[in-house]
Amino acid sequence: MAPSNDKLNKAIGTRNCCVVGLCVAWFTGFAAIGGGFYCIYLDNAEIGLKSHFIIPHAAKEMIPLGMNILVTFLNESMGYIHSTTLRWSLQFDNRLTFNSNLRLLSSSARFKSNKWYANVGFLFSIILSYATTSLIFLGWNPALSETFDSEAHSIPVDQIRVSGIALIFFGIGLLGQAGLATWALNTTQVPTWSSNPLDTVxxxxxxxxxxxxxxxxxxxxxxxxxxxxxxxxxxxKARQGPACTAHPEVKWVLTLLWLLVPLGGIWGGAIYTMILRGNPHGVLGNSWSFVPTFTGTPLLDCNGAARCTDGTSVLNVGWTAKNGVIANIGSIFLIAFFQAVVTLALHCAELLVNLSRDEGIFRMTITPEGTNPRYNSIIAAFSSWQTITLFVSKAAVHWLFGLSINNDFILGVNMYPPQIIYFTAFALMVAIFSTYVSLRRPVGPLPATFGHLQTMADLIDDWEDRMFWGHKQDGYGGLPSYAGTSARRLQMPRMDEFYGGAKNSRMSVSGSFVSGMSEEHLAASYDMQYHGGMFNSYSYGY
Known part of the structure; x- marks a missing residue:
């Protein structure tokens, strides 16, 4: 049965949900910029309210986690719009090969909203939005300041200052993504908003x-x-090949994800070594708590370090926010520079999860339920353990990165070796998860596609709302058997038989010839086409 456009799931509901997320991003971005300027006004006013408040230290560390969850949600909404419009931009360029692509590293030749410079702007905006989440609410620890022999301050303990500059750049990051997503939404013709590879095919x-x-x-x-x-x-084949050998970009994604592990180890090791060797801006601590803690209790035996306490080890870089706008902006871009590799690696990890999702959807054709004609991309995402794992990993990794390097209002940028180690350990877990996803080999005779559109089109011969795949026609007299899709459940292919050919030139399962040609004529015709007329001596033993 030929494909019909009336069977296409246009997934308008998915589009509308993403538009809602896009609208929230626009509102949040403008609110952040407005709030940032208001905080700057309050800090410069001689009297009245100030942009600071007092909360427990542990709560201060949890605020960025909530911010990262919000940013991840908004980024996913705008990213879905960006990836969907990219898919169809590539299709209109006649360059779409897989249903899932690296959206920030793939560009369209004709659509400006998906050209390379738009992707660079999108990536920069993502990095900026994540980097600023840990810089908006700036804490101050008097015990650490005393350890560094800093001048005395009358600031209350656990006071949190809202950085207007960081809030403005956070808003710019969101608005940058929102603007590019809106541009792509309005300039790209999208036949379907479904992430289902069957709808794409x-x-x-x-x-x-x-x-x-x-x-x-x-x-x-x-x-x-x-x-x-x-x-x-x-x-x-009883077991198919993995995603890492199906998609040419998977190996580069895995390389980037695994690169985070030694880079994190080198970073943490270098900072800890600098502290041990007596760097004047370092403090050696004996606490390896998950969240940085400082009690101010000095220790006598520092093992060569400039100073030591029973708190968390830390190296102070400077660039304090109290030194003005330039220092504040400098600290933001310093942290954004470090975070760029993390953001790019986690973005690339999306490809591995999406390839696994695409393969899982197509393999539903060999299950008793068949494919789902009511597929919903949003419900599918929230019901997929791989998608949920990646979503949580994104928020957690960025939060841990914020614990590893952040900004103290008085002291400036600090780096914490224990938290860098924890960040590296979690990055290792993400790399292991991604490797597992990319090395899994699908079970069953259905040929693996991983969302490769041409392969899926070759395997689907009858389009139905609910499809099953399996053995459809027997071979005869040297002709191979035939497998395809149907509206009813089919038997699995016979593992010891050869399959190939075309549906309209072979014998059906019931034994009647579809084309009406004789058995000898069919066999000779097929043999002449593929084997140069050597039918009598040809063997399939390869």
């Missing part, structure tokens, strides 16, 4: 598509790993 194979994806025959048992092979028949 259906839209690409539609006859009205100017770059219509054509189904190729004789490839009913060829996986994405065999995309460069010819159309010779082959036997089903």
């Amino acid at each position: 259906l839209a690409c194979t539609d006859e009205t598509n100017p770059n219509q994806l054509m189904r190729r025959t004789d490839r009913c048992m060829k996986s994405v790993h065999q995309i460069k092979e010819d159309s010779h028949p082959c036997k089903p």
